[in-house]
Amino acid sequence: MTAIVAFVMACVGAGLGFRCLVRALDSRGATAYRWLLTAAVAIGSGIWTMHLIAILGFGVDGTPVRFDIPLTLLSLLVAVVVVTAGVFAVGRDRSRTRGVVLGGILVGIGIAGMHIVGMFAAEIHGTLSYDPVPMVVSVVIAVGVATLALMVAFLTTSFRGTAFAALLMGFAATAAEYTGFIGLQLDVTPGTSVLPGASAEEFIFPFIVVFGSFLFLSSAFVALSPIRHGGVAAATTPVAAQGRGSN
Known part of the structure; x- marks a missing residue:
């Protein structure tokens, strides 16, 4: 059940982000950059919310599991910052193909x-390490499917196209997350000491409130900002090229 909810949250964030991306490609100057930033935050925070929900179902026999607070927040920063770089690569590059490929690589790396930073934040009675093979597979899934999602989002302004792209991005994030779980190697040493950090439940409530408020406000702005030009042609013109063309 947590896997389904995690997938849905990643799709919701990606869907909002891709609608903002359409607005960015339809805008110029500072307005375009604001839309790109909103898109990046929506996608990145949606991916991180997926991770939080996924770790709600992460348990280890013989030990409680808690999460280092600074490292967990660092994983959020990694998601948002690297995804931002990827979204801006799509929006600003004059070459459509290069922008989508670079953007997909960056989003996949994000x-x-x-996931890696978030799981190394796990505190257990014992040690945690990774099998490199599933980790490589998870990176390939993330990069490949994220690139396809950006390609679909970049080539269409339709709601159906955005929905399909959001499903792809949700799959990229969730499949990479759970493939990474497969690669976890745990060596449990039973103990009774109190583990530092916070539980997944203690993280999830405040962030869901913040993320839910962000989704509501951003969705309202998207709904009140119709696409002026419409069509795929408008959506395939990079932001940087639009800005230069208006001079």
């Missing part, structure tokens, strides 16, 4: 990096 997904994988977020």
Whole structure:
């Protein structure tokens, strides 16, 4: 059940982000950059919310599991910052193909990096390490499917296209997350000491409140900002090129 909810949250964040991306490609100057930033925050925070929900179902026999607070927040920062770089690569590059490929690589790295940092934040009675093979597979999934999602989002302004792209991005994030779980190697040493950090439940409530408020406000702005030009042609013109063309 947590896997389904995690997937849905990643799709919701990606869907909002891709609608903002459409607005960015339809805008110029500072307005375009604000839309790109909103898109990046929506996608990145949606991916991180997926991770939080996924770790709600992460348990280890013989030991409680808690999470180091600074490292967990660092995983959020990794997701948002690297995804921002990827979204801006898509929006600003004059070459459509290069922008989508570079953006997909960066978003995929952001997904994988977020997961790795987030799981190394786990505190257990014992040690945690990774099998490199599933980790490589998870990175390949994240990069490949994220690139396809950005390609779909970049080539269409339709709601159906955005929904399909959001499903792809949700799959990229969730499949990479759970493939990474497969690669976890745990060596449990039973103990009774109190583990530092916070539980996944203690993280999830405040962030869901913040993320839910962000989704509501951003969705309202998207709904009140219709696409002026419409069509795929408008959506395939990079932001940087639009800005230069208006001079």
